[in-house]
Amino acid sequence: MRRYLRLFMLFIGVEAQYELQYRANLVANVLQQAMVIVTSVAAVLILFSYTDSLNGWSIAQMLVLLGVYYVVQGMIDLIFRPSVERLMEQVRLGTLDYALLKPINSQFIVTLRHMRLIQLANVALGLVIAVAGVVRLGEGLGALDVLAFIVALATGFVLVYCLLLVIATLSFWFVRVENLLVIYGAFVDAARFPVDIYPGWLRVTLSSVIPIGLAVTIPAQAIAGRLAPESLALMLAAAVAAWLFSGWFWRRGLRSYTGASA
Amino acid sequence: MTRAIIEVDGLTKTFRVAERSEGVGASMRALVRRRYKDVPAVAGISFRIEAGEIVGFLGPNGAGKTTTLKALSGLLHPSGGTARVLGHVPWKRENAYLRQMTLLMGNRSQLVWDIPAADSFRVLQEIYGIPEAAYQRTLGELTELLDLAPLLHKPVRGLSLGERMKVEFAAGLLHLPRVAFLDEPTIGLDVSMQGRIRQFVAELNQRHGVTILLTSHYMADVVALCKRVLVIHRGKLLYDGGLSALAARLAPYKLIGVTLRDGETDGELSRYGEIDKRGEGRVTLRVPRDQAAVTTARVVHDLGDRLADLSLGDPPIEDVIDKVFTTESVA
Numbered sequence: 001m002r003r004y005l006r007l008f009m010l011f012i013g014v015e016a017q018y019e020l021q022y023r024a025n026l027v028a029n030v031l032q033q034a035m036v037i038v039t040s041v042a043a044v045l046i047l048f049s050y051t052d053s054l055n056g057w058s059i060a061q062m063l064v065l066l067g068v069y070y071v072v073q074g075m076i077d078l079i080f081r082p083s084v085e086r087l088m089e090q091v092r093l094g095t096l097d098y099a100l101l102k103p104i105n106s107q108f109i110v111t112l113r114h115m116r117l118i119q120l121a122n123v124a125l126g127l128v129i130a131v132a133g134v135v136r137l138g139e140g141l142g143a144l145d146v147l148a149f150i151v152a153l154a155t156g157f158v159l160v161y162c163l164l165l166v167i168a169t170l171s172f173w174f175v176r177v178e179n180l181l182v183i184y185g186a187f188v189d190a191a192r193f194p195v196d197i198y199p200g201w202l203r204v205t206l207s208s209v210i211p212i213g214l215a216v217t218i219p220a221q222a223i224a225g226r227l228a229p230e231s232l233a234l235m236l237a238a239a240v241a242a243w244l245f246s247g248w249f250w251r252r253g254l255r256s257y258t259g260a261s262a
Numbered sequence: 263m264t265r266a267i268i269e270v271d272g273l274t275k276t277f278r279v280a281e282r283s284e285g286v287g288a289s290m291r292a293l294v295r296r297r298y299k300d301v302p303a304v305a306g307i308s309f310r311i312e313a314g315e316i317v318g319f320l321g322p323n324g325a326g327k328t329t330t331l332k333a334l335s336g337l338l339h340p341s342g343g344t345a346r347v348l349g350h351v352p353w354k355r356e357n358a359y360l361r362q363m364t365l366l367m368g369n370r371s372q373l374v375w376d377i378p379a380a381d382s383f384r385v386l387q388e389i390y391g392i393p394e395a396a397y398q399r400t401l402g403e404l405t406e407l408l409d410l411a412p413l414l415h416k417p418v419r420g421l422s423l424g425e426r427m428k429v430e431f432a433a434g435l436l437h438l439p440r441v442a443f444l445d446e447p448t449i450g451l452d453v454s455m456q457g458r459i460r461q462f463v464a465e466l467n468q469r470h471g472v473t474i475l476l477t478s479h480y481m482a483d484v485v486a487l488c489k490r491v492l493v494i495h496r497g498k499l500l501y502d503g504g505l506s507a508l509a510a511r512l513a514p515y516k517l518i519g520v521t522l523r524d525g526e527t528d529g530e531l532s533r534y535g536e537i538d539k540r541g542e543g544r545v546t547l548r549v550p551r552d553q554a555a556v557t558t559a560r561v562v563h564d565l566g567d568r569l570a571d572l573s574l575g576d577p578p579i580e581d582v583i584d585k586v587f588t589t590e591s592v593a
Contacts, residue, residue, distance in 0.1 A: 003391070007385070014381045018377045097332075097367070101337065101360055102360065109389070258339050
């Protein structure tokens with residue numbers, strides 16, 4: 001375990017060095033993301049100039065949700081997505097072989113090796129918005145709320161991680177699965193609003209097959225004081241199931257890869 | 263009998279490949295219903311390799327060389343047969359095994375292109391759990407042997423093909439494996455870089471006793487490095503033995519090259535042996551191996567002063583190997 005943690009820190013260090021090489025790119029990226037976030041905050045503010053509540057969500061709670069959205073999206077694009085994209089490329093080029101011959105857990109090295117640290121800016125800006133929302137709520141946060149928030153956030157990550165792992169694993173059979181990532185991306189955009197405002201089919205999709213909606217809404221509910229404990233329990237159970245399934249699916253995919261590829 | 267480092271017994275690997283006919287119509291049909299065909303890539307081969315050997319693996323494209331290497335390194339689950347490398351079943355991919363072996367593919371890169379090799383090396387050090395002292399020692403040695411110093415801190419993207427291959431070699435050997443599978447390690451490199459890599463492989467084998475199984479399209483690699491070769495064709499092992507013995511067995515003749523000052527008249531040289539080729543005043547004769555010395559003496563005796571040049575040698579190994587692949591057997 002400690003070895004894996006050390007390795008992970010090393011991955012971060014190596015990637016940081018790489019990204020810091022390109023300062024102009026770094027600045028441009030941060031500015032661009034800041035613009036995107038400012039625009040979406042403005043959109044929420046405009047929306048709430050016409051109404052006081054969106055399906056029971058107040059403006060302060062919406063800001064919390066938006067903040068959490070950028071934290072979640074930023075974290076996923078920070079750690080999981082770059083590795084998953086790289087994995088698909090490696091399957092296509094045949095260089096995955098090298099990763100599989102390392103004396104280390106293949107799932108670990110394949111899903112966490114690469115990251116895009118620039119996304120930290122997204123995470124930080126998201127936190128700022130979420131905190132602004134909490135301040136505006138003006139109710140103060142109990143320790144239990146914070147704990148529920150952290151648990152919900154972590155569980156949400158696990159769910160999305162599992163989804164991305166399953167998508168990546170599909171590339172063992174279909175080789176070209178980038179389009180699935182595009183579909184995933186489209187649903188991610190929808191998660192900047194609470195899942196409960198959407199019509200049934202979309203709500204169900206965002207909470208099950210593509211659980212990004214859950215990953216954002218549940219932590220936001222926790223912090224905004226709207227969380228029903230059973231939702232959290234259900235989400236935890238789903239995360240455990242998803243973790244077991246995706247791990248099994250990955251090993252299955254590997255077996256097929258090593259059984260068939262030339 | 264002591265245990266060999268690599269023991270392969272009746273290894274087979276059959277791939278199921280989707281059959282496709284040409285044309286759009288056929289492709290559409292293939293979408294709905296695929297037809298599969300079983301293609302035997304390796305059809306039951308057996309061999310043993312002892313510690314410290316360098317063995318060349320020869321065969322035309324598609325002969326099953328890479329498939330065998332992949333099975334031995336643990337990437338492929340064979341359809342049948344057994345194999346043990348360092349006492350491990352490779353395809354179980356136990357960490358204890360992976361730590362002691364390496365697979366290097368000349369046409370596939372394991373380094374991350376955007377970052378300098380030195381950073382990738384650090385990651386490898388951690389993955390293999392190489393203690394700092396050992397890491398420094400090995401890296402120092404590899405740097406010296408491969409002349410890596412100017413290459414380590416540039417992003418891999420900016421290196422030439424040859425430079426990249428050297429760095430790839432270092433990456434694959436940082437953990438000082440006991441067994442190395444090299445798949446076309448010199449592919450695409452220029453002659454002098456091929457020579458460098460060759461020299462390095464020999465050095466590695468001598469200094470650290472690394473057992474090496476290598477494939478190459480360049481016979482020069484094999485001639486320079488391997489005393490022993492395995493010849494594989496259509497998934498079957500055709501020959502296992504010394505390189506020179508292979509030549510003797512396959513080509514039971516030698517070549518005598520004769521150049522006459524006044525040129526050849528009336529095909530007079532054909533009485534000494536079969537004419538292999540004529541060109542630029544030089545005639546090459548093909549004579550049975552056991553008579554080569556005597557025939558040469560006769561040529562010298564008969565033609566004496568008329569000789570401008572005379573040579574005696576083996577046929578080029580490429581021709582010998584080529585003959586194996588066209589006749590599909592070793593006589």
